[in-house]
Structure formats: structure tokens, C-alpha cells
Amino acid sequence: MFACTEKWRATSDLMSRSQTRIETDLLESGPLGQRIDALKNWRDELIGLVDEYHGWLEKQNLASGEEDLKLYELVEKLRSDTLTVAMVAEFSRGKTELINAIFFANHKQRLLPSEAGRTTMCPTEIGYDDKFPPCIKLLPIESRKQSVSIAELKRAPTNWTVLPLEVGSPEKLAEAFKEMVKTKTVGVRDAEALGLYDARTSGGGPTLTSEGRVEIPVWRHAIINYPHPLLKQGVVILDTPGLNSLGTEPELTLGMLPNAHAVLFVLAADTGVTKSDLEVWNNHVCVATGARPTGRFAVLNKIDALWDELRAEGSYETSLVRQVDETARALGIPREQVYAVSAQKGLVAKVKGDMALLARSGLAKLEGAIGEHLVGVKQQLLREKVSREVGSLIESTGGMIDARRLALDNQLKESRALSGKSHEAIQQMLTRMREEKLAYDKTLQSRCRASRQHARS
Numbered sequence: 001m002f003a004c005t006e007k008w009r010a011t012s013d014l015m016s017r018s019q020t021r022i023e024t025d026l027l028e029s030g031p032l033g034q035r036i037d038a039l040k041n042w043r044d045e046l047i048g049l050v051d052e053y054h055g056w057l058e059k060q061n062l063a064s065g066e067e068d069l070k071l072y073e074l075v076e077k078l079r080s081d082t083l084t085v086a087m088v089a090e091f092s093r094g095k096t097e098l099i100n101a102i103f104f105a106n107h108k109q110r111l112l113p114s115e116a117g118r119t120t121m122c123p124t125e126i127g128y129d130d131k132f133p134p135c136i137k138l139l140p141i142e143s144r145k146q147s148v149s150i151a152e153l154k155r156a157p158t159n160w161t162v163l164p165l166e167v168g169s170p171e172k173l174a175e176a177f178k179e180m181v182k183t184k185t186v187g188v189r190d191a192e193a194l195g196l197y198d199a200r201t202s203g204g205g206p207t208l209t210s211e212g213r214v215e216i217p218v219w220r221h222a223i224i225n226y227p228h229p230l231l232k233q234g235v236v237i238l239d240t241p242g243l244n245s246l247g248t249e250p251e252l253t254l255g256m257l258p259n260a261h262a263v264l265f266v267l268a269a270d271t272g273v274t275k276s277d278l279e280v281w282n283n284h285v286c287v288a289t290g291a292r293p294t295g296r297f298a299v300l301n302k303i304d305a306l307w308d309e310l311r312a313e314g315s316y317e318t319s320l321v322r323q324v325d326e327t328a329r330a331l332g333i334p335r336e337q338v339y340a341v342s343a344q345k346g347l348v349a350k351v352k353g354d355m356a357l358l359a360r361s362g363l364a365k366l367e368g369a370i371g372e373h374l375v376g377v378k379q380q381l382l383r384e385k386v387s388r389e390v391g392s393l394i395e396s397t398g399g400m401i402d403a404r405r406l407a408l409d410n411q412l413k414e415s416r417a418l419s420g421k422s423h424e425a426i427q428q429m430l431t432r433m434r435e436e437k438l439a440y441d442k443t444l445q446s447r448c449r450a451s452r453q454h455a456r457s
């Protein structure tokens with residue numbers, strides 16, 4: 001039990017030592033990737049420790065089949081653990097451009113479709129699962145007629161249309177991604193049957209075309225499986241369309257957003273905080289992140305709209321500070337929680353390698369803050385998970401070690417008792433032998449005496 005507890009204490013020490021190393025890494029304000037890399041190293045070290053503990057249990061003959069399974073599952077969970085970053089905002093605030101700038105700038109082009117007006121038409125999960133080839137899986141909008149959740153539909157591959165992705169060709173990738181934003185027009189009845197149109201509600205929903213039809217998305221949900229280094233390490237990005245979709249997909253509001261580890265709420269400097277922005281913030285972002293407001297990032301995008309070379313020196317900074325203050329006030333958060341960025345200029349800066357423009361875009365600061373938050377959250381979750389699972393194993397193996405020690409103690413007592421008994425028996429035997437020898441000597445003496453008398457007579 002002592003060795004077992006020592007082993008676990010050593011594991012905990014290593015867990016906190018690795019933590020210190022990560023914190024040192026974090027002191028250098030690197031990009032998101034650097035922090036996720038540091039997290040991966042920490043997680044790999046943790047997996048190594050769990051494996052080592054497992055090996056020790058096996059060597060000591062303490063691991064039953066159940067314990068083996070538990071530890072294999074724990075390692076598997078640690079390996080496949082994901083980190084979800086959700087982008088939420090009204091349409092055209094620059095969510096998709098921000099994803100392109102933060103995650104896909106290495107492709108030296110705008111990968112995901114980001115255009116003026118409404119672009120992203122369905123919630124899109126971008127991640128990587130090496131069990132599948134690079135592809136886009138698309139769920140037809142008609143699936144809304146079935147009362148089956150997206151989570152359930154994910155388990156039934158036949159419901160999804162799969163488009164392969166040619167990872168080596170940015171042009172073909174960008175072309176394939178355009179499929180996700182396709183729309184079509186349907187009659188009012190059909191749109192109503194899909195829950196996408198309600199003639200009684202005014203505003204917010206889709207408007208009728210001149211032919212009296214309703215424009216709806218072709219797809220209800222998209223999953224992009226893409227072997228990007230960050231995604232390979234378990235990062236999942238959730239891109240969402242504007243308020244319409246948030247309203248029509250309760251699963252998004254009730255399940256996916258509350259489960260996200262970080263929610264980026266995007267506003268645009270050229271529009272300011274509008275009524276519909278506030279609706280998204282109050283009814284979706286705050287509701288989803290209510291219990292953990294630290295995972296909420298308010299991003300004031302498109303600050304390049306304030307850049308004007310003809311303005312007097314310093315007036316840009318003044319108007320930026322004013323806009324950040326106004327945004328913070330409207331959202332009811334401290335101004336430090338508002339990140340002023342230009343996703344578009346950040347993307348351009350990364351593509352062209354323009355460090356000055358990158359610094360001006362404010363992107364690196366936002367990436368650093370997201371990375372720091374994700375690493376902190378993930379470490380806490382993983383530490384809790386490992387402590388819970390391994391802790392319960394230590395308790396049960398501790399019981400086994402106690403039982404073994406008790407059995408050994410009893411055996412020791414018995415052998416001591418036995419050895420006491422044989423000592424007594426030997427003593428008795430010696431006494432008996434001594435007595436027998438005395439009796440023999442006496443007999444011998446009396447016989448000698450008798451024979452001497454006999455000889456004399």
C-alpha cells in the first residue's frame with residue numbers, strides 16, 4: 001500500500017511539474033498552436049504515467065481484468081479527448097474569416113467560404129478523426145422532418161452525404177467547401193414542415209422570394225474531417241450561421257454550445273452592437289456559458305474599418321478605445337474581455353508574412369488568450385478525470401495490498417508459533433535423552449559393581 005501511494009504521489013508531482021513547464025511556455029506569448037502543442041506534450045506525459053502505473057500494477061499482480069480495462073479506457077479517453085471552440089454571432093460579423101485567419105492561414109488563401117452577406121448556412125464542425133479519410137459529411141436539411149437528434153444521426157452514416165477532400169490542393173478544397181453554403185428554394189408549406197418558416201412571425205426568419213418561395217439551406221449540419229495539426233490534437237471548431245440557425249436548431253443552443261470549451265462571440269466594428277447581436281449574446285452566448293464566463297470571448301472584429309490614413313494621428317486609437325468601451329458596456333463585461341481584431345488583415349498578414357500588419361490586426365493577442373484558457377480548462381478536466389479513475393483504483397488495490405499483508409502477518413505468526421513448538425519439543429527430547437543417559441550410566445555402574453563383586457567372590 002505504501003509503495004502504491006508513493007507511486008501515485010510521484011504521478012501527482014510529475015503532473016504539477018509538467019504544469020509548471022507549460023506555464024513557463026505560456027509566459028512567451030506564442031500563437032494558439034504553440035500552447036496546444038504544450039498541452040499535447042503534457043497530456044502525453046500524463047498518458048505515459050498512467051501506462052507506467054498500469055505496468056507496475058501488472059508486475060505486482062494487482063491488476064484484474066476489470067482494472068486493466070479501466071486503465072486502457074482511461075488512456076484511450078485521454079488520447080481522443082477534444083477541445084471545442086465555438087464561433088457564435090449574427091451573420092456577416094466575420095466568424096468564418098476568423099477561423100480562416102486563426103486555423104487555416106498556412107494554406108496561404110481563404111479556405112472556408114467567407115463573403116459579404118449570409119454565407120455559412122449550417123452549423124459546421126471542423127475536426128479530425130484519423131479513422132476516416134479527409135472529407136466533408138453533410139446532413140440533408142430534410143432530416144429535420146424526423147424527430148431524431150443530430151447526435152443520434154451522427155451514429156447512422158447512411159444519413160450523411162460524404163464528399164472526399166483533396167488536402168493537397170487548396171483550390172479543390174475551397175471548391176469542395178462551397179458545397180456547404182448551398183441553398184435552394186422550396187414552397188412555403190415545405191419550409192413550414194421543416195420548421196424553417198412561420199408566416200405568423202415577422203422578421204428574423206427567411207423572407208419570401210418574388211415567386212413566393214422560401215430560400216433554405218441544402219444541408220442541416222456539416223462535419224469537416226481535415227488533417228490539420230491543431231485538429232489532429234483534438235481541437236474541434238464549431239462554426240455557426242447567424243441568429244436564424246441558432247433559433248431553429250435547439251440542439252445547438254442546448255447541447256453543442258454549452259459543451260464548448262470556449263465560445264467566441266463576434267461583433268463587427270463597422271456595425272457596432274446591434275439589437276440582434278444583443279439577442280445572440282443574451283439568449284445564446286450567456287445562456288450557454290452562464291456557469292463559466294471565463295470561456296467566453298467577445299471579439300470586436302473588423303477594426304480595420306477604423307483605419308484611415310487621412311485621420312489625425314492618434315484618432316484611430318481614441319476611436320478604438322471608445323468602441324471597445326461601448327462594446328463592453330453594451331455586453332455588461334469588463335473592457336479587458338473585449339478583443340479588438342481584424343480577422344481579414346490578420347489572414348492577409350499571415351499569408352504575406354507581414355509581422356507589422358499581424359501585430360496591428362490584434363490576432364496574436366486573441367490567439368494567446370484562447371490558447372491559455374483552453375490549456376487551463378483542459379488540464380483541469382484531465383487532472384480531475386485521472387485523479388478520479390486512478391484514485392478509485394488505488395483505493396481498491398490498496399485494499400488488496402492490506403489483505404495480502406494481513407495474510408502474510410498471520411503466516412508469520414503461525415510459523416513463529418511452530419518454531420516455538422519445535423524448540424520446546426527439542427528441549428523435551430534433550431531432557432528425556434539426558435535422563436535416559438543418566439539411567440543407563442546408573443545401570444552400567446551397578447552392573448560393573450556387581451561383576452567386580454562377582455569376580456572378587
Ligand SMILES: Nc1nc2c(ncn2[C@@H]2O[C@H](COP(=O)(O)OP(=O)(O)OP(=O)(O)O)[C@@H](O)[C@H]2O)c(=O)[nH]1
Pocket residue numbers: 089090091092093094095096097098113114115116117118119120121240241242301302303304305341342343344345
Ligand atoms: N474589413 C473587414 N472585413 C471583414 C473582416 N472579417 C470578415 N470580413 C468580411 O465580412 C464578410 C463576412 O465575413 P464572414 O466570415 O463570412 O462572416 P460570418 O460571421 O461567418 O457570416 P455568416 O457565415 O453569414 O454567418 C466577408 O466579406 C469578409 O471578407 C475584417 O476583419 N475586416
Ligand SMILES: [Mg+2]
Pocket residue numbers: 095096097113114119120239240241
Ligand atoms: Mg460564416
